[in-house]
Amino acid sequence: xxxxxxxxxTGAVGQEFLKILAERNxxxxxxxxxxxxRSAGKEISWQGQNLEVQxxxxxxxxxxxxxxxxxxxxxxxxxxxxxxxGAVVIDNSSAFRxxxxxxxxxxxVNPEDVLWHKGIIANPNCSxxxxxxxxxxxxxxxxxxxVVVSTYQAVSGAGREGIEELETQVKAWSRGEELTANVFPxxxxxxxxxxxxxxxxxxxxxxxWKMVLETQKIFHAPSMAITATTVRVPVFRSxxxxxxxxxxxLVSVAEIREALxxxxxxxxxxxxxxxxxxxxxxxxxxxxxxxxxxxxxFSIVQGFNLWVAGDQIRKGAATNAVQIAELLL
Amino acid sequence: xxxxxxxxxTGAVGQEFLKILAERNxxxxxxxxxxxxRSAGKEISWQGQNLEVQxxxxxxxxxxxxxxxxxxxxxxxxxxxxxxxGAVVIDNSSAFRxxxxxxxxxxxVNPEDVLWHKGIIANPNCSxxxxxxxxxxxxxxxxxxxVVVSTYQAVSGAGREGIEELETQVKAWSRGEELTANVFPxxxxxxxxxxxxxxxxxxxxxxxWKMVLETQKIFHAPSMAITATTVRVPVFRSxxxxxxxxxxxLVSVAEIREALxxxxxxxxxxxxxxxxxxxxxxxxxxxxxxxxxxxxxFSIVQGFNLWVAGDQIRKGAATNAVQIAELLL
Numbered sequence: 001x002x003x004x005x006x007x008x009x010t011g012a013v014g015q016e017f018l019k020i021l022a023e024r025n026x027x028x029x030x031x032x033x034x035x036x037x038r039s040a041g042k043e044i045s046w047q048g049q050n051l052e053v054q055x056x057x058x059x060x061x062x063x064x065x066x067x068x069x070x071x072x073x074x075x076x077x078x079x080x081x082x083x084x085x086g087a088v089v090i091d092n093s094s095a096f097r098x099x100x101x102x103x104x105x106x107x108x109v110n111p112e113d114v115l116w117h118k119g120i121i122a123n124p125n126c127s128x129x130x131x132x133x134x135x136x137x138x139x140x141x142x143x144x145x146x147v148v149v150s151t152y153q154a155v156s157g158a159g160r161e162g163i164e165e166l167e168t169q170v171k172a173w174s175r176g177e178e179l180t181a182n183v184f185p186x187x188x189x190x191x192x193x194x195x196x197x198x199x200x201x202x203x204x205x206x207x208x209w210k211m212v213l214e215t216q217k218i219f220h221a222p223s224m225a226i227t228a229t230t231v232r233v234p235v236f237r238s239x240x241x242x243x244x245x246x247x248x249x250l251v252s253v254a255e256i257r258e259a260l261x262x263x264x265x266x267x268x269x270x271x272x273x274x275x276x277x278x279x280x281x282x283x284x285x286x287x288x289x290x291x292x293x294x295x296x297x298f299s300i301v302q303g304f305n306l307w308v309a310g311d312q313i314r315k316g317a318a319t320n321a322v323q324i325a326e327l328l329l
Numbered sequence: 330x331x332x333x334x335x336x337x338x339t340g341a342v343g344q345e346f347l348k349i350l351a352e353r354n355x356x357x358x359x360x361x362x363x364x365x366x367r368s369a370g371k372e373i374s375w376q377g378q379n380l381e382v383q384x385x386x387x388x389x390x391x392x393x394x395x396x397x398x399x400x401x402x403x404x405x406x407x408x409x410x411x412x413x414x415g416a417v418v419i420d421n422s423s424a425f426r427x428x429x430x431x432x433x434x435x436x437x438v439n440p441e442d443v444l445w446h447k448g449i450i451a452n453p454n455c456s457x458x459x460x461x462x463x464x465x466x467x468x469x470x471x472x473x474x475x476v477v478v479s480t481y482q483a484v485s486g487a488g489r490e491g492i493e494e495l496e497t498q499v500k501a502w503s504r505g506e507e508l509t510a511n512v513f514p515x516x517x518x519x520x521x522x523x524x525x526x527x528x529x530x531x532x533x534x535x536x537x538w539k540m541v542l543e544t545q546k547i548f549h550a551p552s553m554a555i556t557a558t559t560v561r562v563p564v565f566r567s568x569x570x571x572x573x574x575x576x577x578x579l580v581s582v583a584e585i586r587e588a589l590x591x592x593x594x595x596x597x598x599x600x601x602x603x604x605x606x607x608x609x610x611x612x613x614x615x616x617x618x619x620x621x622x623x624x625x626x627f628s629i630v631q632g633f634n635l636w637v638a639g640d641q642i643r644k645g646a647a648t649n650a651v652q653i654a655e656l657l658l
Contacts (some may be wrong), residue, residue, distance in 0.1 A: 056419035066556060092470065113481060146628050146629065147475045147628075148573045148626075148628070150479035150571035152481065152521055152562070166519075169498055170427060170502070171503050171504060173499070174499060174500050174504075175503075185604050186608060186610065187610055190495075190563065190564050190565055190609075190610065191608055191609055191610035192481055192564060192565065192569050192606070192608060192609055193605070193608060194441045194561065194569070194571075194606050194621070194622055194636045195601075195604065195606055195622075198601070199601040201603050201626040202625055202627065203622070203623070204624060221568055225629065226628055227573065227626045227627065227628040227629075227634060228633065229571040229573075229622065229634055231569075231571065231636075233481070233521065233562055233563075234519065234562075234564075235519050235520060235521060235563075236564050237517055240521050240523070240560075242479035242523075242558040242560065242571075244477045244556065244558075244573075245529075272524075272528040272532050273528070275514050275524065277523050277524055278523070279514055279520055279521060279523070280519075280520055280521055281515065281519065281520035287636065292523070293523055293524075293532070293558065294344055294532070295531055295532040295533060296531055297477075297553075297556045298531065298556065298557075299475050299476075299477070299554035299556040300475065300554065303556065305556060305558055307558060307560075310523075329510035
């Protein structure tokens with residue numbers, strides 16, 4: 001039985017941590033809910049208990065075994081304090097992901113990396129996790145030379161505020177009112193925004209670089225060639241991805257489909273004759289990554305196209321972190 | 330001064346034909362509006378005249394110089410009658426596009442192909458037109474070896490009914506009511522549907538094959554390697570596309586950007602420092618194809634990524650057809 005802290009307990013990912021810990025019967029002795037001062041004192045009911053949210057401080061982690069950080073600026077401020085108190089930190093922010101001293105783990109891909117942690121284990125970017133789960137069986141089967149990915153990312157990637165902004169804009173539109181944008185740089189209702197996070201080198205966004213560099217780190221494959229275009233779409237909480245893969249070795253579509261069908265964390269939803277394919281509407285609130293539209297890419301010798309959808313808050317964030325915590329036990 | 334017929338005058342593309350002919354001061358003697366029996370008798374006001382919609386029959390085309398077919402099943406039924414009556418047909422359906430006897434024309438790419446028509450000129454698929462306009466300057470500059478494209482297609486691609494379905498679903502959602510799907514196979518509000526048109530060879534959809542085969546025909550480049558994934562998104566009327574291009578010859582991003590900046594029909598909207606990039610919200614009701622997020626693809630030697638948006642009803646359909654008519658004059 002462990003003592004668990006959730007940092008950022010009142011946000012979209014924090015709330016999902018509570019649900020997932022309960023669903024998976026995670027063996028918990030004490031559950032400590034931490035958040036910013038603004039949320040301190042709030043009561044949250046969990047498994048028949050009323051838990052009071054406390055303000056996160058450097059002293060918040062005494063006696064804690066595992067601290068789940070939901071993400072955001074709290075990570076850089078308090079993660080080291082948690083480690084000093086003896087906790088293992090599983091961090092959903094981007095702060096430590098590319099640190100060579102910190103393992104970056106998707107349990108279906110590189111569970112062995114939890115073993116060498118020095119107090120912090122990083123949870124990858126949401127789009128990266130969803131792609132990595134779908135790529136892993138292909139990587140094991142045929143190797144991966146190059147990936148061209150275009151994402152269709154839900155507003156939940158911007159947290160509770162992102163979800164509320166889409167709701168507010170759509171309701172305003174339904175009443176014939178003007179739309180205002182606060183969380184996203186432009187209207188997201190009935191629109192697409194091809195910019196997630198800040199612009200960096202080569203006019204790529206940070207989100208696009210995350211998909212490249214984090215995937216290479218998770219697979220221990222620095223020469224896996226990846227190029228990404230990341231786009232926000234007016235969908236609530238599942239991310240979708242159009243993934244083009246060039247493999248190292250020639251395999252058939254049937255072999256790819258079989259490998260995906262046997263893979264942990266993957267549901268193959270691919271039946272054109274019955275109009276079945278992954279959709280964000282159906283993959284929301286699920287832990288698995290849905291893979292479909294699996295087909296040979298006739299434009300190269302060893303290419304395949306996939307269409308993937310996975311819940312951004314669950315497998316893209318909270319579920320993956322709780323799975324890492326389970327590996328630690 | 331020409332006599333012009335519009336077949337399918339009451340649909341989304343038909344109505345746009347009326348707007349565009351007026352905007353461009355197309356030299357018209359008589360404008361004849363044709364539609365199904367259901368719409369016959371309806372009055373449409375255009376340029377100060379009240380025009381009565383007539384039912385399309387095999388005798389509808391007497392005296393007509395150019396017949397603009399908005400698309401749908403009317404094309405296969407009446408196009409040959411129009412040609413027999415002496416009209417040139419510009420057809421927005423997919424019926425004749427791959428017919429070797431029929432030119433398939435994007436005026437910015439292959440205007441010379443109108444010269445060899447035998448009565449019918451085909452207007453390409455909407456996603457294909459938008460991609461072709463963006464690819465043309467790159468093709469001329471550096472050649473194109475391979476294209477990997479993922480689309481983000483508006484509901485207007487399913488006509489007026491598609492637009493109404495998204496409106497109806499979103500308004501029902503805003504009132505807390507159940508959503509029903511009639512035009513699209515599943516809910517499109519807050520969802521993505523990775524299947525447009527029917528499934529065909531290799532588990533590709535017809536829409537995906539259109540993007541491959543029509544593009545090769547327009548560019549007279551049967552060996553241009555293209556793979557496509559086409560996806561419906563909850564956006565009203567502009568299609569967007571994430572395009573990855575591998576060129577034949579090595580050129581710089583600056584050269585690509587310069588070529589696009591000088592190209593007919595293209596607006597380069599690409600300024601990361603000012604958060605500028607194409608979005609469907611801004612490219613709707615415009616004739617040009619917006620191109621941005623232009624960047625080197627570091628995963629291959631001669632690769633580039635682009636993000637493109639263009640109005641599906643205008644450049645993707647009606648504007649392109651009227652431009653073909655202008656070439657004929």
